[in-house]
Amino acid sequence: MVLAEATYDVPRTAVITAARPRLGDAERAALVSRIKRLLDERDAALVAHYYVDSSLQQIAEETGGCVADSLEMARFGKEHSASTLVVAGVRFMGETAKILSPEKRVLMPTLEAECSLDLGCPADAFRKFREQYPEHTVVVYSNTSVAVKALADYVVTSSIAVPLVEHLRDQGKKILWAPDRHLGDYIRRETGADMVLWDGSCVVHDEFRSRELEKLCNAHPAAAVLVHPESPREVILQADVVGSTSQLIAAVRERPESEFIVATDNRIFYKMQQAAPGKRLIEAPTGGHSATCHSCAHCPWMAMNDLSSLADTLEHCTHEIFVDDAERVKALTATQRMLDFAAAHRRRVVGDA
Incomplete structure (x- = not known):
């Protein structure tokens, strides 16, 4: 595994406009x-x-x-x-x-x-990084700008990243990955692919800490631990399930445990409670002696x-999204490849079931 040599400062908290009064x-x-x-x-x-x-x-x-x-x-x-x-x-x-x-x-x-992963991977810097590895297939996480997606061969989300990289590995491809280093490291360990990683992280998931998680697991020994792969490796290694948001919701619905410790943004609890109303959901800790609680398990953006x-x-x-059309066309190619692969992968999984 190789990390990008340069790191780029990202604000650890969002600049939030003045809070609106609480609604009656x-x-x-x-x-x-x-x-x-x-x-x-x-x-x-x-x-x-x-x-x-x-x-x-x-x-x-x-x-x-x-x-x-x-x-x-x-x-x-x-x-x-x-x-x-x-x-x-x-x-x-x-x-x-x-x-x-x-x-x-x-x-x-x-x-x-905004998104800390997007902000931490500016297109000009990423272009220079990409030029160092001309033989690599460029795979970027969806948490990136249009300009970065336009520089990629594939765009992926966390739900499809592992099977897509496995597919590329089987073709003998070397991978340049951006921007989340934790997700990239998880994909590399799961697939064995030859990967170069950009050094970025999520302001929420980077705050989960293994020491505090271990203490919480000891207090709830029957609970299953659900972790999003943007979390640090030490946290992922304690998980019973590692997956995207939709995969974690499915785990709450399908697994037999009655308690779950959840290491991702806590607003996901709304859908988890719908999926399994009789089960108890516990927030994984972002506080304690080894954590700083920059986000307290919820993205400020x-x-x-x-x-x-x-x-x-x-x-x-108001607040309409506009994108440069030339960049959009290039980004569309990489994004459509993701959708096409996801559809084909879904058909294979259903066919194997």
């Missing part, structure tokens, strides 16, 4: 009603990530939208008939929707919701998506 029940109900009306009037579908506030996830469910991981968000937005997509998540998710659906208007509750900002966006059609 009547005000919340009025906003929800207004949002539903505007979604219908704008011919818009709400596509929400598992990490945004549960109120937004609920609206997406109730209006025929989508609550999903980034792979399914991309697929849903492309296939839906709505002329406008409203993406509740972080900027790269809105950009991905625009890559796949250039004819559609793509709005977001805020354009200030995801938290910028709220009912008020969603209603304002729909009312005024």
